[in-house]
Every structure is written in structure tokens, then in C-alpha cells.
Amino acid sequence: MLTKEKSKRKFKKENSYPYITSDSKILNGIPIIEGTRIAVRTIAGYYQIGMNVDEILSSLGHLSQSQVHSALAYYFDHKKNIDRQISENSDIEFWKKRVLETKK
Numbered sequence: 001m002l003t004k005e006k007s008k009r010k011f012k013k014e015n016s017y018p019y020i021t022s023d024s025k026i027l028n029g030i031p032i033i034e035g036t037r038i039a040v041r042t043i044a045g046y047y048q049i050g051m052n053v054d055e056i057l058s059s060l061g062h063l064s065q066s067q068v069h070s071a072l073a074y075y076f077d078h079k080k081n082i083d084r085q086i087s088e089n090s091d092i093e094f095w096k097k098r099v100l101e102t103k104k
Contacts, residue, residue: 016077019070030085031074033067040078041085043071048086 021034031040038060046056053068060068075082 017070017074019064019067020074031078031082033063033071036063036067038063038071039085040071040074041082041089043068044075044082045086047072047075 019034020031020040022029022031026032026037027039032038033040033043043056043060046059051059053065053072056068057063057065
């Protein structure tokens with residue numbers, strides 16, 4: 001049975017990123033903006049090349065400011081993992097190796 005305090009902590013943790021979700025059927029389960037196929041790593045990548053929130057919104061006009069901020073908050077809290085995802089998706093040799101592995 002959850003105590004009131006544990007219940008509050010569980011609720012807070014689950015709602016820390018209200019627009020971020022993951023689904024194993026979408027982009028292999030990586031974090032995405034809910035209701036889209038936009039990965040958090042995409043928003044992080046735009047941020048890393050110097051785009052601010054307004055510029056990201058200009059590129060991805062169907063997103064809200066809250067969605068972008070939530071993705072950036074998630075990115076900063078999971079930076080190591082998201083940076084690894086960005087690196088892997090930018091690494092041509094990594095993808096060549098993955099393709100060869102799946103052909104076996």
C-alpha cells in the first residue's frame with residue numbers, strides 16, 4: 001500500500017515531463033514528444049547547433065512551446081544518454097555495422 005508521501009513522489013516523478021513519452025512501437029522506444037514521432041534527441045540536436053526555442057518552433061511549427069521546453073528539460077536531465085543517441089545516429093560506421101548485423 002502506498003503511503004500519502006510515496007504517492008506524492010510517484011505522481012511527481014511520472015509528471016516531470018508531461019509531454020514526453022516512449023512507446024516500443026515508435027522509434028524503438030526512445031523518448032519522443034507525445035502524439036508525435038519527434039524524438040527528444042531531435043530537439044536536443046537543434047539546441048546543440050545553437051537554435052533557441054523560437055527557432056526550433058519555426059522548424060517544427062506543429063509543436064507547442066511547452067512541448068519543446070519539456071523535451072529540453074528531459075534532455076538536460078538525461079544528457080549523457082541523449083548525447084549518446086545523437087552520436088550513434090550521426091555515426092555512419094555505427095549504422096553500417098547495425099545493417100550488417102541485421103543481415104546475419
